[in-house]
Amino acid sequence: MSRLRTLWRALTQRRRYERELDDELAFHVAARADDLVRAGLDRAEAARRARVELGMAELHKADVRAAHGLALLDGLAGDLRHAWRALLRNPVFAGTAVLILGLAIGANAALFAFFDAYVLRAPAVRAPDRLVDIMAAYPDGEVAGLWTVEDARQFAAAGARAFEGLYLVNHVRVPLLGASPTMTYGHAVSADYFELLGARLELGRAFDAAEARDPVLVLSAAGWRRLAGGRPDVVGTTLQLGPTTYTVIGVAAEEFRGVDVVGPQFWMPRDGAGPLLGDLGSATVGGVLRAGVTPEQARAALQPVLAERAASPAPVGPTGVVVAPRRSMFDSVEAHAIELAAIPVFAGFLLVLLVASANLANLTLARAAARRRELAIRLSVGASRWRVVRHMLVESALVAALAAVLGTVACAAAVEALHDYAFGRLGPLAPDLVPAAFDARRAVYVALLALLTALAIGLAPALEASARQPGLGARDIDADGRARSGRLRDALLVSQLAASAILLVLASLIVANARRADEFRPGFDFGRVVDVAFPQPTPRLRQEVERVPGVSAATAVGRAPLYGQPYVMPVRVDGRDAGVAFNHVDERYFATLGIALRRGRSFLPGETASGARVAIVSAATARRLWPDRDPIGRVFDVEFADLPVPVGRYEVVGVADDVASGVFFAGRDRTMVYFPTALGEPTAGALLARVDGDVARALRALVDACTRADASVLCEPATLESVVASHRLPLAVAGGVASSLGFAALAISCIGLYGVVAFTVVRRTREIGVRIALGATPRAVLRFVLGGAVRRIALGLAIGLPVCLALSALVAANVAEVRAFDARSYVLTPLVLALVAVAAAFVQARRAARVAPVDALREDG
């Protein structure tokens, strides 16, 4: 304790500490002099003798300071001042270093800020450590979140002693009607939700069990702003959500956003939400454990509810309960998936920081070599090796600290823009930016990055520089130093190039996959075909849609194309089984989408309404099932009862052109069989409209048409082309991020390569001069200098490309339909990388070739 107190006093009141130290020694001298005077000396001689006896006061003071633990700090302060002056002497080098590292650290900090805000942070509720999800485990091992309300009711009874309470949540999407209808998103929750989670309200009050069926709403802070303009008198006003008028009774405080990443705009009592939910039979279930109850104990309390079902030989529904702590805004299954996905992303960002650091280490190494005489002198006059290492590490730490400050500032400035970039296209459903204030966790992360950076840029040069033998004369240090520092620099440079190659090739792979989406053409005019996106379309809807100006036709289809791979069913053809993709369409489908019929005819209105046993097949299907024969009039059998196609024998009446109706990277359908359907049938799940006029205007008019057909529906019509574009979004974002990382790494590596070649040239001027004096042509010198650079580049690529191939194979294995090998990525990218790197080396190599032998020999190495 006293030790810390002294240290603290010495640090905070340094001047006083020094004064007291002086005073104490002064007293000693005075007291000794008094005694000497008493012994008979005169005052002046006594004072002199006393000082001599004490000896070198400064030395004793230094010992006292050391004993108080101040020496190390004093040394560090001195190193820091020295480092600061060194940076100021080289402002361009220092500025560039801080800028590059700062941006790299900033990017890493921003990534962490997102990850922290959305994945690591617990929901802002009363007892976040006791918040759990009740997940449903199925016999096949799948874990999902939905329970029947009956299960939930029994859980509440069985778990009364383990849980403070359980709550039910359903997600509701419903249009807010009024002057400008807009889609809203909210949660229908059980009545004790607010109390259980300890939600604080900004205005008004929450609903209770007595209001469980009333049309009342509690707005979230975000919903208050978006749906009610943030009016302070919002409590008591009404909102028309779909068919029902709701009264606003409260507004939640800003910090309470429920427990989901997409914060709801409102909460409504779930029992009264029937008209909006349609099905009140199931919900996600969460709860708050009683203090001291473990999730496992809670699970044991709930599991008996499912005992009967779990014992059944062919159970229907989930057979197991999983009580999973909800540690973030995602449930445990989602969180696990996100954490897995985050690993390569974090690795990529860190790689850039390391490339930047390795680069600086290289430059620092070069500078350290240039300072070899200074270092040798310091070592030979007695500076310990540790002292020299510390000195150089302090310099690195200062650069890293400045970069961390810059990175933090850059991250704070850019985080909102980055958020909008990443989530902007989700429109009104984009999660509100969780206020990502700079807090202790981010500070710790940034500090760790800074530490990593400081070590990465400083350790190797420091150890390398201090390893020189002080015994050798300052001039001769070279002999030993060169080989070592050269090897280290080469290793750094090669690994830098390898990392750049990895990042760039991965980036171009992602971009190539995204580009395939741009080049995708499904075989019909998907820019003019609009999915009205109306659940269970009705004949009434078709009438309204056909009335919209610009719409020339509307057609019913089982599943709108381009939303995912088509479903597949087994059929029996001429005694053989075959799996074919299938869809349901009405008689106008082919004309509306502009798909040509090669043979036969389309369905007839009578066939679609009656469910006649006829089918139309794609040309590829015809070739496959009936090679070299006319498919018209051929038959196949449907023998399984569980399909949306009735059992029976079907006759082929037409052959349609091949189109792509699945995800864009799968290409044209290998098989496709169309069965007849009509609006109003359960198999007619979507309505497509063909727009010949202005598409944007027609889309707006279609929204009104939906509302006229059914006031509770606000559809979101979109062209099928934009559906494909939305598939592409994650790839585009990933490609953008990966490319920027890759190009940043390449730029940094080239600066590094340039610097290293430049350094080699300067360093070997004498050798080059001798070669020229002995008759080497400039061309030979060029070849000799460039050769070294090319060898390093080749080695970097030789290491980077196999790693990259392995990585992308890994990605391809986990992400379906991503092509792991793209010739362009693997040939062009390394070529560009190599060319840029060679160009950087070439500039310097030319300088070497122009060395005049006399100058070179005169130069003092």
Added chain:
Amino acid sequence: MSTVLPGTLDVLVLKAVSLGAEHGYGLLLRIQQLSQGALEVEQGALYPALARLENQGLIESEWGTSENNRRAKFYSLTRAGRARLAHEQSAWHAFADAMALVLGAKKETAR
């Protein structure tokens, strides 16, 4: 007159402080007087030793006034210092006894 053995300065200073709060110069005189002039502590080495002991929490310091009215820093023993001194004293005695036994050994006692 001999200088102190390496490693024994701290114990000497600790013992000197234990006899009552005193300033640095006074401690020096005290050691000299107690050893009847046999031990002389190097004046400059005293203050680092005091700082070391203070840093270990064995002694504490306070500014006061000396006998001839000068401002001086007085050191006194802490509870931890008292315990350490007792420990060091018994350890030293044990060591000294053992040394005496060995150095005083006669030929016939050794096997």
